[in-house]
Amino acid sequence: MRHLYVHVPFCPSICPYCDFHVLTRSSGLVEGYLARLDAEAQELAATYPVDLDTVYLGGGTPSFLRDNELTALVGSVQRHLGWGRLENTLEVNPGTVSAGRAAHWRALGFDRASLGVQSLHDPTLLFLGRRHSAAQARSAAGHLLAQGFRVSGDLITAVAEQPLEEDIQGLHDLGMGHISAYTLTIEPGTEFARRGVTVSDEDERRGFEVTAERLAALGYERYEISNYARPGERSRHNLSYWQNRHYLGLGPGAAGHYPARDSGLLSLRRTSPHLHDWLRGERGTPDLLPPHEWVTDALFMGLRLREGVDLDDLTQRSGVAVAAAYAPAIQSNVQQGLLIRDGSRLRATEAGWWVLNEVVTDFLEVDVGAHQADS
Template sequence: MLSAVPVRHAYVHVPFCASICPFCSFHVKVREAGDVAAYLDRLEEELAEIVAVVPVDLDTLYVGGGTPSYLRTAELARLCEMVERHLGRPRREATLEVHPSTATASRVRHWVELGFTRLSIGAQSFDDEVLRRLGRTHSGADALACIEWALAAAQVTSVDLMMPAAGQDVSADVRRAVATGAQHISVYALTIEPGTPFAMDGVCVDDGGAAEALSAAADLLGAAGFERYEVSNYARPQARCLHNQAYWAVAPSLGIGPSASGVVCCDDGSLIRWTNPTLDRWRVARSPLMVIESDRDARSDGGGSVEHVHGEDLMRDLLMCGLRRVDGVDLDEVTRRSGVDPRDVRRSELARLSDDALVDIDGALLAATDRGRLLLDQVTVALW
């Protein structure tokens, strides 16, 4: 049986973009006539399906993509109205991902009027040549203007940077982001995912150069007074992203829209994780939650996937997500939630990682070191 405890977090995936970036591996598509209307119709059905089987009391909402800010004013207003009617208005935080090319001062004000308290702006760089190489359709000036408008309207403005791209001056981009006054900055490593245009074109990223760039960014942001609270995220006091913190804690969260993933609790403490199918299948499939309610061991529905996570699998999930947080993960809490103590089943692996200065173990607290965060994939593979 699913838990009667309300789910407090929701992610809505908007898959539409004006164009697709060559590094992007997310489920996105270029908008065509009729796409958004059909998407919104199905979204309303999915929301009704969800609340029929899961109690919801929202603290945070995150609308991402894709490019949700690419939706027209009336389209985004309809999306927000449907979410609020079915799930309620989030009490603590509502984030909208924003592409700088979609912003004007009036549009930014409208997004805030719709209830978004946090705008996450995909600047990636402020160098026009770097942006061109990344396939971005905005300029550095567009990004700066968008940030200025967001700061004037929203409670929290976050800026995304991507590095290292060819020819990028990492220090200049970080300093420019700090100088805007944004309260939150995310620094993501450029990775080449299979099947993307970058991968097919043979674009490569030097791992050593990437580690050096990310370390330099961390030093600059720390010196500027930003607190690093996750591998890729830095915030001023009181400006951490609450939604993402819940995600890294493996808290129950709804995944709404094509390809979105969610997690709900069973009454025995185990989890059900599902991923919705991609757009074409999602339009005609029921929410996997409808199947989960009747059979928690169901494997899939309409092209999506469903997984019952418990025991050692749940322990691994809690470790993998928790190690992304600078504060680390409480091993006693992992044991309580999963029923498996990593200090027993991963004793030798933890000792080796500690000896290699990749993790610190302080009582029940396990945290990646600075070096471990740069080599986090290696750390997580060792504990898998």
């Protein structure tokens, strides 16, 4: 197990578009969280061989933890599971950053920061329910870069009246080596959904296209459908998801992808329950993946990458003759200009990225029972 995701569910406030497992802190809750996290880290270490390349603290708002709390969390991870050799990322809210705190996070061993800028336009931030200002975001980026962090800036697109080109240029000018650009999505159960907020098809399409055009012109490579990087700035941790690798999930609401011990299965996914059940020691029900389900997962995730997937590699890893099993779906989407097949390499076109969920649906409908690869 070379990758670890740690979920920190605490936030200073809940954004109206957020459907992640997050909550505001209350007396004793963080202390209980840290104690349970230490015990769960020990359990994972006893269950799986661990040699970490990457660690990612997400949330929630990990940088909302007080300095002593984050120090304790990192201590638990390092004591039981070690630390990432290649990359250690901390998700950061701009309103939590100071020069001193950035130095403290760097001293703890974090070398990459994912900064939740979302926009550099104060009216857009107000609409999104963000509590930081554009000025705070600029200041935060400066503090992190001054400490030697590799910094990724989050950007939300498709917000009505958002000056998107200015936001993109602003993130570039701040010195972001990596930008993650996500369309505003209205999820059921969120405050935006209750208020009847909608995202127009026109704004969604414009955000998708303008972001790609402007960031390419500024020298960023679009290496994944929503992620852009300068040379050497790709997220090594997130690549483990898109390449369908195994990874540990630590904390309430954390998802993990683990090897299966049953020879008839290829792997299992497990999402931990929300905080209060997790504090009682509940683990969540595993989702067991036979080889054909693992392959469709790998296709769904891998086709998000610019280089796509290597069908021979998927065959070797799954035991399913992938090119043969999915030949009709591959051919149909190639003919429609949504996929490109180059030898064993299969990747999505720009048009295919726009309708990727529909493309993957074609693969889900395939019966692969007769297509076991030769041993």
